[in-house]
Amino acid sequence: FLYRDQQAYGEEAAIIRDNAPRWLIATFDQIEAHLAALVGAxxxxxPAERLRDLAINATIVLRYGLEHYRELGEPIGEGAGAVRRTLLRHLTLFEHRLDEAAAARLHRAxxxxxxVEDGALAA
Known part of the structure; x- marks a missing residue:
């Protein structure tokens, strides 16, 4: 929900405005736990003491990536590759510190x- 492509989400709905901070903190916690598992493996x-910063930065890139493209006037619609570009930008935050095989698997994914997007458009 927090990653949907909608400008100024939640400004009109009290339930969203009131709960968004808690949802974001839960997102940071989940991403930090995932990153900690990667470190553990x-x-x-x-460094463990910097995992929270990385989790917050990852959330910012993932959450605002599509809006950033829209503000630049770049295409974001289906088949434009905006999701793929956003994920690649996210990966640049920590790829240089990833195991080479793990980084290759993420790039393939x-x-x-x-x-899949191209195949869906062709169908």
Missing amino acids: GLLDW IEAIEA
Whole structure:
């Protein structure tokens, strides 16, 4: 829900405005736990005390990526590759500290998103 592509979300709905901070903190917690698991598995070389910062930065890139493209006048509609580009930008935050094989798997998964989008458009 927090990642939907809508300008000024929640400004009119009290339930969203009142709960968004809690939802964002829960998102930070989840991403931080995921990153900590990557560190624990030896797939990510990142200091534990900086995982929260990385989780917050990742949330910002993922949450506002599509809006950023819209503000630049870049296409964001289906088949435009905006989701793939946003995920690649997210990966640049920590790819240099990822295990090489793990980074390659993530790139393959991100590229598969475009292949699915292209296939859906062709159908």
